[in-house]
Amino acid sequence: MAEHRSSQWYAGNDRNAYIHRAWMRRGLPGHAFDGRPHIAIANTASDLTPCNSHFNEVAESVKQGVYEAGGIPLNLPVVSLGETLVRPTAMLWRNMAAMATEEMLRANPVDGVVLLGGCDKTIPSLLMAAASVDIPAVVIPGGPMLTGTFRGVALGCGTDVWRLSEEVRAGNMSEAEFLKSESSMIRSRGHCNTMGTASTMAVVAEALGTIIPGLAGTPAADSRLLEASHETGRLIVEMVEQDRRPSTILSRGSFLNAIVALAAVGGSTNAVVHLLAIAGRLGIDLTQDDFDRTGSDVPLLVDLQPAGRWLMEDFFRAGGLLAVLAQVRDLLDPAALTVTGKPLVDYLDDAPIWDPEVISRREAPVQPHAGIAVLYGNLAPEGAVIKPAAASERLLQHRGRAMVFDSIEDMHARIDDPDLDVDADSVLILRGCGPKGYPGMPEVANMPLPTKLLQQGVRDMVRICDGRMSGTAYGTVVLHVSPEAAADGPLALVRTGDMIVLDVAGRRLDIDVPAEELATRRPSEIAAAAYANPKRGWEKLYVQTVQGANNGADLDFLVGSSGDQVSRESH
Numbered sequence: 279m280a281e282h283r284s285s286q287w288y289a290g291n292d293r294n295a296y297i298h299r300a301w302m303r304r305g306l307p308g309h310a311f312d313g314r315p316h317i318a319i320a321n322t323a324s325d326l327t328p329c330n331s332h333f334n335e336v337a338e339s340v341k342q343g344v345y346e347a348g349g350i351p352l353n354l355p356v357v358s359l360g361e362t363l364v365r366p367t368a369m370l371w372r373n374m375a376a377m378a379t380e381e382m383l384r385a386n387p388v389d390g391v392v393l394l395g396g397c398d399k400t401i402p403s404l405l406m407a408a409a410s411v412d413i414p415a416v417v418i419p420g421g422p423m424l425t426g427t428f429r430g431v432a433l434g435c436g437t438d439v440w441r442l443s444e445e446v447r448a449g450n451m452s453e454a455e456f457l458k459s460e461s462s463m464i465r466s467r468g469h470c471n472t473m474g475t476a477s478t479m480a481v482v483a484e485a486l487g488t489i490i491p492g493l494a495g496t497p498a499a500d501s502r503l504l505e506a507s508h509e510t511g512r513l514i515v516e517m518v519e520q521d522r523r524p525s526t527i528l529s530r531g532s533f534l535n536a537i538v539a540l541a542a543v544g545g546s547t548n549a550v551v552h553l554l555a556i557a558g559r560l561g562i563d564l565t566q567d568d569f570d571r572t573g574s575d576v577p578l579l580v581d582l583q584p585a586g587r588w589l590m591e592d593f594f595r596a597g598g599l600l601a602v603l604a605q606v607r608d609l610l611d612p613a614a615l616t617v618t619g620k621p622l623v624d625y626l627d628d629a630p631i632w633d634p635e636v637i638s639r640r641e642a643p644v645q646p647h648a649g650i651a652v653l654y655g656n657l658a659p660e661g662a663v664i665k666p667a668a669a670s671e672r673l674l675q676h677r678g679r680a681m682v683f684d685s686i687e688d689m690h691a692r693i694d695d696p697d698l699d700v701d702a703d704s705v706l707i708l709r710g711c712g713p714k715g716y717p718g719m720p721e722v723a724n725m726p727l728p729t730k731l732l733q734q735g736v737r738d739m740v741r742i743c744d745g746r747m748s749g750t751a752y753g754t755v756v757l758h759v760s761p762e763a764a765a766d767g768p769l770a771l772v773r774t775g776d777m778i779v780l781d782v783a784g785r786r787l788d789i790d791v792p793a794e795e796l797a798t799r800r801p802s803e804i805a806a807a808a809y810a811n812p813k814r815g816w817e818k819l820y821v822q823t824v825q826g827a828n829n830g831a832d833l834d835f836l837v838g839s840s841g842d843q844v845s846r847e848s849h
């Protein structure tokens with residue numbers, strides 16, 4: 279058996295080895311320290327992350343598998359982020375969670391790690407951490423909720439909150455009815471059951487090769503999740519023995535496979551930022567443009583909310599990710615490996631579609647081109663993204679008058695004003711919502727439509743923002759505009775009344791103002807007054823060092839890896 283890193287704590291008969299073993303001997307027998315792998319279970323279970331609240335049970339199954347394979351499992355609670363609760367936005371803390379997990383994995387006597395993630399930021403932060411420590415690591419995705427129904431109709435988490443609340447504002451639904459739906463939406467344990475960010479990141483992590491193939495999308499309440507958790511416990515011990523690390527599994531090809539998967543399932547735009555950040559930790563050259571180049575010709579093969587009809591339970595029953603990938607097998611890198619040591623494509627031989635209503639065959643896609651388009655222009659010199667599949671076809675080429683909001687508070691204060699000077703062709707612009715500006719790049723880009731237009735029947739408008747959008751949201755929304763307004767991006771120069779030109783086919787986003795005039799404009803002082811200006815703590819570090827969305831919004835000094843080297847002795 280090769281020497282594991284935990285031996286640097288436990289091997290030998292000196293005083294320090296004695297200390298390391300003695301304090302761990304609360305039920306662990308002497309042979310626990312004979313050189314067998316010690317496996318951390320990075321556990322994001324938290325009562326304040328309701329989507330991950332079942333992870334202690336998952337961890338128990340992992341433990342059984344680790345023991346069975348001859349390893350020692352160790353529960354390691356790590357920073358957990360509940361998307362719906364954490365303010366100002368869970369994204370502000372993604373890098374903190376990644377940094378804390380990275381450091382605790384390196385600081386402790388562990389040889390491998392099982393990553394338990396579910397709610398939006400948890401899988402990305404865990405993968406960023408594992409990539410930077412580079413010890414053998416495997417993800418267990420917590421799984422989506424079962425489908426809840428209201429008045430006989432399925433409710434999609436997130437997506438239907440936006441939809442129902444717009445119906446209330448449009449006067450089509452009473453507030454009492456709206457509130458009644460509240461307890462119907464969350465039917466079981468698990469994360470949001472649309473193809474929102476949590477489901478997307480599970481799918482993407484499987485396509486990357488970091489999950490046992492076939493597991494992503496298994497509902498949280500399904501027995502097969504626990505079965506696979508047991509199996510994952512056995513697998514991580516094998517991975518340690520074979521020294522199968524993130525750096526040996528993950529290649530540029532793995533990321534391109536993930537981009538194909540992201541497009542084929544119509545996944546969340548948030549995956550762009552997360553994949554760029556994970557690639558950055560591995561030193562893999564991946565850019566925003568790769569998403570457009572590799573993803574935009576991929577057919578959309580699933581009909582899932584937010585853009586479509588079905589929910590994750592349906593996706594799983596219809597064959598799940600492997601059934602989707604089997605349809606686009608020729609677009610995948612056949613050499614890209616998975617945690618099992620075998621290539622991803624090896625799992626696609628027997629991956630039928632069980633319900634073509636939910637997962638379409640390549641010949642009859644939901645849409646011929648899916649994926650994410652990256653736009654450039656004088657309004658977004660470093661790029662902006664749009665998910666055409668979630669947008670209105672007629673708005674993909676559009677010219678309209680800007681209505682500019684200088685902050686989220688400004689938007690909320692005026693959006694329902696009956697005198698707001700907007701019509702259906704207006705372009706709503708919200709700035710100050712990038713990583714530095716807000717701070718943390720919240721999911722506000724899908725801003726609500728003005729009430730007076732909703733009442734006229736308008737259901738979509740072009741919206742432009744330097745923030746993000748919830749993976750459960752939909753609409754013609756241009757987001758991640760880079761550089762952000764608070765980083766001196768031209769978004770800070772736009773004025774209400776300027777003409778904005780969106781040309782998705784031409785990949786352009788421009789403000790139709792002569793260059794000479796733009797050059798004379800100064801960034802909006804009203805917008806600047808609302809930018810974050812933290813005086814201490816994590817927020818200060820974050821605002822000073824965070825990179826733009828086009829670079830994954832990681833902190834500049836966290837890019838890359840420090841490896842698994844064991845530090846100096848503590849005593």
Ligand code: FES
Pocket residue numbers: 329360361362396397398435436469470474476
């Ligand atoms: Fe946790 Fe949606 S709120 S996944």
Ligand code: MG
Pocket residue numbers: 361398475721748749
């Ligand atoms: Mg979200």
